[in-house]
Amino acid sequence: MSGVAEASGSPLYGDPSHLLQGRPYRLGQLARDLGSAVGPEHVSSEPAERAEQAADWSWMAQFLRHRGLPLPTADLVVRPDSAAEVEAVVRIASEYRAPVVPRGGGSGTQGGTFALYGGIAVDLTRMNRIVDIDETSLVVTVEAGIDGSVLEAELNTLGLTLAHYPGSHYFGATIGGCLAARGSGVVSTKYGKAEDMALQVEAVVPPGRRIATLPIPNHAAGPDLLQTLVGSEGTLGIITQATMRLDPLPPARRFLSFQFPDVATGIEAGRLIMTRRVVPAAMRLYDEADSAKLTSMLDLSTSGVLLIVVLDGTEAAMALEQQAIEEICAANDAVDLGGGPSETWWNGKYEPFSKHNAPAPPTVFGTTDSCARFVDLPGLYQAKKRTIEEGFAEYGARYTAHFSHWYPWGAMIYDRFYVDQAPEDPGEALALHDRLWDAAVRTSLDNGGIINDHHGVGLKLGRFMRPQHGAAFDLLLAIKHAWDPDGIMNPGKLGFGAPRSGW
Numbered sequence: 001m002s003g004v005a006e007a008s009g010s011p012l013y014g015d016p017s018h019l020l021q022g023r024p025y026r027l028g029q030l031a032r033d034l035g036s037a038v039g040p041e042h043v044s045s046e047p048a049e050r051a052e053q054a055a056d057w058s059w060m061a062q063f064l065r066h067r068g069l070p071l072p073t074a075d076l077v078v079r080p081d082s083a084a085e086v087e088a089v090v091r092i093a094s095e096y097r098a099p100v101v102p103r104g105g106g107s108g109t110q111g112g113t114f115a116l117y118g119g120i121a122v123d124l125t126r127m128n129r130i131v132d133i134d135e136t137s138l139v140v141t142v143e144a145g146i147d148g149s150v151l152e153a154e155l156n157t158l159g160l161t162l163a164h165y166p167g168s169h170y171f172g173a174t175i176g177g178c179l180a181a182r183g184s185g186v187v188s189t190k191y192g193k194a195e196d197m198a199l200q201v202e203a204v205v206p207p208g209r210r211i212a213t214l215p216i217p218n219h220a221a222g223p224d225l226l227q228t229l230v231g232s233e234g235t236l237g238i239i240t241q242a243t244m245r246l247d248p249l250p251p252a253r254r255f256l257s258f259q260f261p262d263v264a265t266g267i268e269a270g271r272l273i274m275t276r277r278v279v280p281a282a283m284r285l286y287d288e289a290d291s292a293k294l295t296s297m298l299d300l301s302t303s304g305v306l307l308i309v310v311l312d313g314t315e316a317a318m319a320l321e322q323q324a325i326e327e328i329c330a331a332n333d334a335v336d337l338g339g340g341p342s343e344t345w346w347n348g349k350y351e352p353f354s355k356h357n358a359p360a361p362p363t364v365f366g367t368t369d370s371c372a373r374f375v376d377l378p379g380l381y382q383a384k385k386r387t388i389e390e391g392f393a394e395y396g397a398r399y400t401a402h403f404s405h406w407y408p409w410g411a412m413i414y415d416r417f418y419v420d421q422a423p424e425d426p427g428e429a430l431a432l433h434d435r436l437w438d439a440a441v442r443t444s445l446d447n448g449g450i451i452n453d454h455h456g457v458g459l460k461l462g463r464f465m466r467p468q469h470g471a472a473f474d475l476l477l478a479i480k481h482a483w484d485p486d487g488i489m490n491p492g493k494l495g496f497g498a499p500r501s502g503w
């Protein structure tokens with residue numbers, strides 16, 4: 001059992017004179033029981049492994065590491081290899097009433113993998129197999145811990161694609177994690193979010209029971225458990241397997257780029273494109289500040305409000321789509337920049353997330369993405385920009401935004417705040433971060449937006465779940481309590497509070 005020493009001096013037992021004290025003794029028993037279930041070599045109490053499992057890519061995790069401060073870690077890490085082993089882990093956790101924190105690739109940004117109450121971190125990355133590819137229906141079944149980029153490469157060899165390319169494609173994001181946090185990729189405008197791609201999930205729920213949702217997502221067999229588990233971020237159970245829709249790799253792509261006089265005109269063009277049901281694979285409208293940032297990274301040789309459009313499919317279909325989009329843009333005072341900037345963006349789409357370009361502490365930053373109907377979008381953008389730039393002027397706060405995931409009725413706004421230098425005092429820095437989030441999210445809620453489009457809630461946004469859902473949040477709490485009576489599943493996330501157990 002790696003790191004779970006049976007004798008004195010281990011991180012669990014500490015001073016040998018305390019060997020029979022309650023908590024360390026219980027942890028030793030728990031470690032041994034988990035070892036029997038998954039193999040002792042797949043249970044660890046090593047502090048470095050526990051810290052690694054707790055960390056994600058949230059600003060909080062990055063900041064604490066930057067300052068050399070501890071993260072809230074689990075007591076033990078387990079690495080199950082099958083759904084049967086996950087069942088055993090959750091059964092044992094239920095017996096001990098120990099918190100369970102699932103973890104995929106750890107690429108989340110909301111503190112979802114922080115183990116606020118200790119317990120067991122369940123690393124799912126050994127469960128990384130492709131179970132079945134149905135090439136007739138274009139459907140794949142995978143274990144939840146498979147890395148999305150690995151799956152995609154495998155599908156591409158068959159001429160297929162999942163068409164889910166998040167910015168974290170090469171950060172280890174797993175299919176289970178993408179479903180758990182309702183993720184979205186760069187071609188979501190045409191192919192949908194992760195939740196739209198799911199036909200079925202299998203999950204282990206307390207007290208260690210394996211369940212599967214219906215084999216297909218479109219049914220009239222009552223309320224939908226698939227979309228209850230999707231987005232639950234480990235608070236209801238552990239997704240162990242997912243069946244996802246596929247597409248053939250597109251035969252060709254076309255690239256279009258336009259410059260607009262201002263953001264509102266660009267939104268209007270996007271609205272007309274979407275409501276006339278011309279559906280680009282990707283469409284991204286950058287405000288001036290974000291367009292300048294993008295241009296500095298990718299040398300697009302443009303400035304101002306930029307619209308990038310990527311079409312895919314057959315040449316005949318794309319020719320019609322291109323014509324429709326060009327006509328709409330021309331009628332809305334756009335300058336046609338040709339294909340260059342768009343193609344450069346497509347080829348460099350992961351570049352803004354690379355180590356040398358991504359923001360990092362000491363900068364305080366946050367992606368406060370929201371989503372709203374077209375009627376609300378221009379006002380939402382202006383209100384959030386004002387909230388950050390004027391409300392935090394004393395800190396020199398900056399604001400950037402682009403609109404990157406479009407729906408027939410509205411769009412997602414991917415906006416960020418930046419304060420270049422975090423206060424020296426860590427408590428003050430964390431408080432400033434939270435105040436920026438409070439202001440941004442409340443502005444979203446007051447202007448027709450929602451707390452998040454596709455990064456999930458985690459620890460960071462849990463306090464907004466009640467204002468977001470209103471009276472309906474009590475029903476979500478009732479589901480959580482019925483499903484997980486001891487509150488052991490990822491406690492402290494989604495605003496569901498502490499574990500009910502006395503762990």
Ligand SMILES: Cc1cc2nc3c(=O)[nH]c(=O)nc-3n(C[C@H](O)[C@H](O)[C@H](O)COP(=O)(O)OP(=O)(O)OC[C@H]3O[C@@H](n4cnc5c(N)ncnc54)[C@H](O)[C@@H]3O)c2cc1C
Nearest residue numbers: 104105106107108112166167168174176177178183184239
């Ligand atoms: C640079 C960068 C760019 C990003 N870009 C995007 C983007 O474009 N689109 C996007 O959607 N997201 C993006 N993200 C956020 C992140 O990649 C996604 O939220 C992703 O879905 C998380 O997957 P993961 O496997 O890493 O999950 P983790 O970070 O391991 O976990 C996220 C949450 O899901 C829970 N969880 C994980 N696996 C399971 C499971 N099998 N069952 C139940 N619960 C589980 C965890 O407990 C946690 O609460 C980005 C992140 C980074 C760092």
